[in-house]
Amino acid sequence: MDILYLLIPLSTVLVLGIIGVFGWALHGGQFDDLEQHGAQILQADAGSVDPCQGP
Amino acid sequence: MAASAQAIDRIAAAPAMALLDDAAELARFTRWLPARDGQRTGESSLRIGGMHCAACAGLIEAALRRVDGVVDARVSAAAQSATVQWDATRTRPSALVRAIEQAGYSALPDTAAGARALRLKESRAAVWRLFVAAFCAMQVMMLATPSYISGPGELAPDLKQLLDWGSWLLALPVLLFAAAPFFTGAWRSVRVGRIGMDVPVALGIGVAFLASSGAAFAPGGLFGTEVYFDSLTMFVSFLLGGRYLEMRARHRAAVALEDSVGRLPETAWRECADGSVEAVSVLRLQRGDTVRVAAGQAFAADGVLLRGATRVDESLLSGESVPVDKGVGAALAAGSMNLDAPVVMRVERVGADTRFEAIVALMREARTQRPAMLRSADRWAAPFLWSVLLLAAGAAAVWSVIDPSRAVWVAVSVLIVTCPCALSLAVPSALLSATAAMARRGVLLRRLEAIDGLARMDTLFIDKTGTLTQKESGGVQMIRVDDGAHWSEATLRGRAASLAAWSTHPVARALAADRAGDATAWRDVRELPGQGLEARDPDGTRWQLGRCAAATLDERGLSSIAVDAWLSRDGQPLAGFRFAESLRADAAAAVAALQRDGVRVALLSGDTPARVERIGRLLGLTDCRGGLAPDAKLAAVRAAQARGERVAMIGDGINDAPVLAQADTSLAMGEGAQIARAQADGVLVSNALHDVVRARALAHRSLRVMRQNLVWAAVYNAACVPLALLGWLPPWAAGLGMATSSLVVVLNSLRLAR
Numbered sequence: 001m002d003i004l005y006l007l008i009p010l011s012t013v014l015v016l017g018i019i020g021v022f023g024w025a026l027h028g029g030q031f032d033d034l035e036q037h038g039a040q041i042l043q044a045d046a047g048s049v050d051p052c053q054g055p
Numbered sequence: 056m057a058a059s060a061q062a063i064d065r066i067a068a069a070p071a072m073a074l075l076d077d078a079a080e081l082a083r084f085t086r087w088l089p090a091r092d093g094q095r096t097g098e099s100s101l102r103i104g105g106m107h108c109a110a111c112a113g114l115i116e117a118a119l120r121r122v123d124g125v126v127d128a129r130v131s132a133a134a135q136s137a138t139v140q141w142d143a144t145r146t147r148p149s150a151l152v153r154a155i156e157q158a159g160y161s162a163l164p165d166t167a168a169g170a171r172a173l174r175l176k177e178s179r180a181a182v183w184r185l186f187v188a189a190f191c192a193m194q195v196m197m198l199a200t201p202s203y204i205s206g207p208g209e210l211a212p213d214l215k216q217l218l219d220w221g222s223w224l225l226a227l228p229v230l231l232f233a234a235a236p237f238f239t240g241a242w243r244s245v246r247v248g249r250i251g252m253d254v255p256v257a258l259g260i261g262v263a264f265l266a267s268s269g270a271a272f273a274p275g276g277l278f279g280t281e282v283y284f285d286s287l288t289m290f291v292s293f294l295l296g297g298r299y300l301e302m303r304a305r306h307r308a309a310v311a312l313e314d315s316v317g318r319l320p321e322t323a324w325r326e327c328a329d330g331s332v333e334a335v336s337v338l339r340l341q342r343g344d345t346v347r348v349a350a351g352q353a354f355a356a357d358g359v360l361l362r363g364a365t366r367v368d369e370s371l372l373s374g375e376s377v378p379v380d381k382g383v384g385a386a387l388a389a390g391s392m393n394l395d396a397p398v399v400m401r402v403e404r405v406g407a408d409t410r411f412e413a414i415v416a417l418m419r420e421a422r423t424q425r426p427a428m429l430r431s432a433d434r435w436a437a438p439f440l441w442s443v444l445l446l447a448a449g450a451a452a453v454w455s456v457i458d459p460s461r462a463v464w465v466a467v468s469v470l471i472v473t474c475p476c477a478l479s480l481a482v483p484s485a486l487l488s489a490t491a492a493m494a495r496r497g498v499l500l501r502r503l504e505a506i507d508g509l510a511r512m513d514t515l516f517i518d519k520t521g522t523l524t525q526k527e528s529g530g531v532q533m534i535r536v537d538d539g540a541h542w543s544e545a546t547l548r549g550r551a552a553s554l555a556a557w558s559t560h561p562v563a564r565a566l567a568a569d570r571a572g573d574a575t576a577w578r579d580v581r582e583l584p585g586q587g588l589e590a591r592d593p594d595g596t597r598w599q600l601g602r603c604a605a606a607t608l609d610e611r612g613l614s615s616i617a618v619d620a621w622l623s624r625d626g627q628p629l630a631g632f633r634f635a636e637s638l639r640a641d642a643a644a645a646v647a648a649l650q651r652d653g654v655r656v657a658l659l660s661g662d663t664p665a666r667v668e669r670i671g672r673l674l675g676l677t678d679c680r681g682g683l684a685p686d687a688k689l690a691a692v693r694a695a696q697a698r699g700e701r702v703a704m705i706g707d708g709i710n711d712a713p714v715l716a717q718a719d720t721s722l723a724m725g726e727g728a729q730i731a732r733a734q735a736d737g738v739l740v741s742n743a744l745h746d747v748v749r750a751r752a753l754a755h756r757s758l759r760v761m762r763q764n765l766v767w768a769a770v771y772n773a774a775c776v777p778l779a780l781l782g783w784l785p786p787w788a789a790g791l792g793m794a795t796s797s798l799v800v801v802l803n804s805l806r807l808a809r
Contacts, residue, residue, distance in 0.1 A: 004214060008198070012221045015194045019187055019228070026183055032175065036132040039110040 074322055075164060076147040079338040084164035085148065088140065095143035096126055099151065100168030103135050104161035111160070118158035122150055136165055174306050181302050185295045188233035191225045192288035198222045199285040212274075219271035222284035229288045230264050233295060255440045255478075256294065262470045263287045279461070281468075286793060293797050297480050300487055307494070323355045324348075326399070344402045348393045356402045357409045360385045363398035367391050372410065372709050373661040373684075376520040376636050390709060414685050414709055439478065439769075443470065450780050461782060468779045477771060477796040481764030484804035489757035492808050497741040498722070498750045505736035508720030509747075510754035511701050512654060516692060516714070517646075518706035519660035519670055519681075522724055523744070524636045531569040536613055537629040547630050549573035551622045554580075554600045558588050563600070566620065566632060587620065599623040636666070638673060645744035646674045652751065655700075659688050661710050685710045692717050705739075705747065707731055722747065757807055764800045771796040 025031070074080055085099040103115060112130040115137060119128035124145030130137045139151055148164075155162040165171075198218045201210055237260065240253035264287060269278035323337045324347040332347060337355040340346065345361065348354055354367075366378040369391040378394050381387065387400055389409040451466035486503040493500055500506065517523055533548060553572025555563040557580045577590040587601010603621040607628065618631030646656050657678035660667045667681030680691065692714050695702050704711070704718035707727025715721035715734040723735035724742050732738050739746050775792055778784040 001214075005217065008217050008221050012194070012198075012224055015190070015225060016228075019190060022186055022190075023183060026179060026186070031182065032179075033131055033134075036112050039132075040113055042110050 072149050072152060074334065074336045075149045075152060077336045077339065080164070080336045081148065083166045084168065096140055097143055097148075098138060098140050099148050100165035101137045101139065101152065101155070101162045102165040103130065103137055103155065104163070106132060106135055106160060115155055115158055115160060118154050119151060122146055122154045125151070134171060136168070136171065137162070138168075177302065178306065181295075181299045184233045184236070185292065185299050188229050188288060188292035188295050191229045191233075192285070192292045195222045195225050195288045196285045198225070199282075216271075216274065219274075219282050219284075222282060223268060223271050226264065226267075226284040226288055229291050230260065234260050234291045236298075237291075237294070255443065258440075259470055260287060260291065290793065293480070297483055297487075297801075300484075340402050340405050342402055342405060345399060346402055347397060347399050349397045350393055350395055353392050354387050354389055354400065356389050357404040358387050358400040358402045360387055361399045361401050363396055365393055365395040365398050368394050370520045370708065372414075376524070376662045376666060411709060414712060446776060446780070454782075465780065465782050468782070468784060469776060477768035477793070477800045478765065480797055480800050481768055481804075482761050484801050485757050485761045485764060485807060488804045488806075488808035489753055489760075493737075493750055493753060496749055496753075497739065497743065497746050498737055499740055500737040502736045505720050506754045506757055508701065508703060508736070509751050510758045512703040512720055512751075513700040514655045514657065514695050514702050515649060516657050516659045516688075516695075516702065516704045516718070518704075518708065518711050519658055519667055520636075520662055521707040521727060522705055522711075523638060523642045523646075523658070523670060523674070525639055525742075531566060532633040534618060534631040534633065535629070536611065536631065537627075542629065546573070547622065550575060550598070551600060551620075551630070551632065553577070554588055554590055554598060554622075557590070558582055563588065563620075566600075597625055599626070603628050636670075638670065639742070639744060641743055641745040643674055645748050646676070648745075648748045649751070650675075652748075654751075659683055659691055659704075659714070661685075661688075661708075685713050688714045689717055705744070706735075753807070760804055760807055764803055767799060767803070768796060 081097070081099075084101070085097045088096040088098055106112070106115075112132040115130045116128050119125050119130075119137065119139055122141075124142040126140040126142060128137060128139045137155070141148070141151065152162045198221045201218060202215060234257075237253050237257045241257035244254060263283045266278045267282040267284050267287065269276060270280055270282050271284075274280045322334050323340055324332050325335050325340070326332055326345040326347060340356050346355065346358070350365070360381050360383055362383065364380070364382045367381050367387065368378050369375050369388060372388055372390055381398075388411070389404075390411040447466045447469040450469055451462045454465045455462040483503070486506055489506050490500050490503060493506075531548075533544065535544070535547070548570055549572055551572075552567050552570050553575050554577060555566035556572050557563075557577065576593050578593070580588065580590040582588050583601075587599060589597065589599050591597055600622050601620055603623055604626065607623075607626060611628065613628065613631075618633045620632045621628045622630045622632070649656055655678070656674075656676055658667055658671050658676055658680060660679075660681050661683055662681055664679075664681035667679045671677075671679030683691070688710070692702055692704065696717075696719070701720075702718045703720040703722070704714050705722045705724070706712075706715055707724035709728045709730055711723075712728070712730045712734045715723060715731055721735040722737045722739055723731040725732070725738055725740040726742050737750075771792065775784065
């Protein structure tokens with residue numbers, strides 16, 4: 001079970017990392033409105049689609 | 056007819072729309088972004104109406120982006136608002152509004168954008184703290200599980216040490232960041248010398264963290280070997296969850312109240328020196344300007360009537376229920392309504408000098424002098440905190456005699472087991488679910504403490520005009536002056552109602568609403584300003600509704616009869632209509648119910664004492680005071696407060712705003728003046744006074760639930776503290792007990808929401 005000595009610190013650091021990612025998403029406004037962006041796909045003039053994925 | 060009314064609306068709105076571009080109006084909903092390469096970019100907030108779903112947001116954004124000069128447009132479906140950045144050299148806000156209207160939605164300047172941005176910031180900060188606390192708590196619990204489930208000797212000491220260190224690292228952000236509001240709150244209340252709920256919370260968290268850190272880094276030392284990081288983080292996330300829900304309820308109420316704020320700029324028609332008339336924003340008016348005011352419009356400033364004669368509705372400002380006749384030279388007050396005829400006034404005072412603003416200043420002063428209401432929780436907190444501290448200190452003293460190595464450990468376990476989680480959730484959770492229940496029943500509360508005030512009030516002051524009474528429905532009294540042979544009463548009333556339906560004048564509206572009109576096919580309908588309606592029936596006979604020539608009235612000996620409108624045929628009056636000020640349908644029942652409940656109800660009104668007496672007699676009230684100016688009302692409320700009574704106030708007018716700010720608890724009518732609604736602790740959305748009775752019953756129930764919660768928390772503590780004092784309570788049991796007791800409290804509170 002020596003691997004625990006590596007895995008426990010690793011999981012702790014990972015948790016802090018996840019918290020950081022969530023904070024970035026939250027402060028970027030991704031949770032301000034949970035419905036609007038889902039409805040965007042229904043619009044006819046999808047002008048803002050990523051051009052890299054183009055037809 | 057409906058179409059023509061819409062056309063008139065549009066014509067009336069056009070100058071208001073152009074005024075959006077006036078710099079003074081612009082400042083209300085636009086901020087200027089730092090200039091880049093010489094172009095001036097404005098960022099305007101607009102309130103969007105008519106959005107049905109989230110998909111509409113994209114349509115509006117697209118419509119805005121098509122306008123030449125729009126740099127960026129963002130529409131939020133949840134907030135029903137748009138933020139548009141535009142180039143000042145290429146477009147104007149009125150073009151933006153027009154683009155939105157062409158897309159099929161309505162748009163108004165959004166003056167509450169600042170408050171919304173503040174709410175968004177507050178809500179993000181709360182979610183962020185809650186997430187940090189809850190996520191760390193879950194991980195800490197995972198790291199704590201091995202020491203709970205392992206038997207003695209199964210967990211290697213160095214592995215336990217590693218787990219404790221991990222827990223410590225994860226508890227650090229909870230303590231330093233997520234729990235920061237508790238520490239700052241505790242510090243604030245200690246500094247002003249009062250003990251609030253934050254003090255025991257902060258002390259519990261702080262002591263638990265210090266003791267557990269000691270145990271984690273120096274096991275077997277002063278603080279023993281037990282760590283409490285899991286209880287600590289769980290505790291913080293429970294509390295933050297409660298606060299988050301509380302904030303959501305507060306924000307929802309604020310949004311509901313804000314919905315009525317957006318409006319087009321108020322337009323004034325200023326006469327220029329050459330006699331032409333221009334539309335200007337009321338913010339641009341200056342002393343000495345000559346302004347035309349159409350019938351149905353509000354006066355924008357205090358002033359003197361120069362030309363014309365009219366009647367003015369001052370009920371919102373003074374409580375006076377009957378329109379006041381104004382002739383040349385009469386004083387006019389900003390905020391009152393011109394009822395009859397277009398007039399010309401000279402502006403005497405604008406902005407801060409008007410009577411309206413003077414009332415606002417009185418209200419601000421009252422706000423600062425309002426007696427501070429102690430939250431019930433704070434009354435309990437002080438004795439609780441002191442007994443916990445004494446117990447912990449006493450236990451440490453006793454154990455230092457018996458076994459000095461365990462003294463600190465026992466004191467710490469006492470502090471942790473009494474972690475006042477249930478106690479601090481007891482009151483807010485009950486207040487919260489009671490607020491939600493009230494909102495569903497039509498009483499929107501802005502301050503949670505108002506529940507306490509509603510349940511405990513001794514004296515209720517009620518305003519008369521607009522609160523107890525209403526003007527527009529019921530009670531149209533007809534006085535017949537014809538010979539009585541030709542027309543039946545029903546015919547006359549029906550004829551008047553069908554003619555009145557052609558006008559939007561308040562009197563005509565009330566008359567038309569009173570009963571369905573007959574099917575007369577009116578021709579040549581004309582509305583004469585200040586005179587009323589004139590039309591011909593199919594036979595060609597001329598009918599009039601409104602004023603009647605004074606000479607005719609004198610001739611018939613009718614000039615002493617006071618009526619609101621005459622119905623005349625060929626110039627001869629047939630009947631007069633008078634609007635009795637009628638009590639709201641549920642006013643009598645509501646007042647009686649409150650009096651049975653032990654509340655002293657008194658009338659405070661600015662209307663004439665005789666009319667106040669009459670309404671008071673109808674309701675069986677003995678204490679009716681009329682003719683009161685806003686400061687006299689304020690004095691009456693202060694006198695009652697000085698006698699030690701807990702005072703509640705219900706009002707609707709601008710003149711009630713100072714009293715609403717002063718009273719311990721205040722409610723405003725939903726259809727009342729904006730400033731009254733903004734001042735009150737709560738708003739009766741449906742304007743039904745019976746809601747007050749039901750809200751009071753609910754408030755009583757929430758006080759009962761609060762008391763049950765507090766008793767439960769006290770019993771839990773009384774049971775667990777002795778165990779901790781004896782050193783028999785392991786940390787997992789303390790954590791479990793804390794979680795269960797919190798859950799019981801929350802579930803008990805949720806009963807109120809049904």
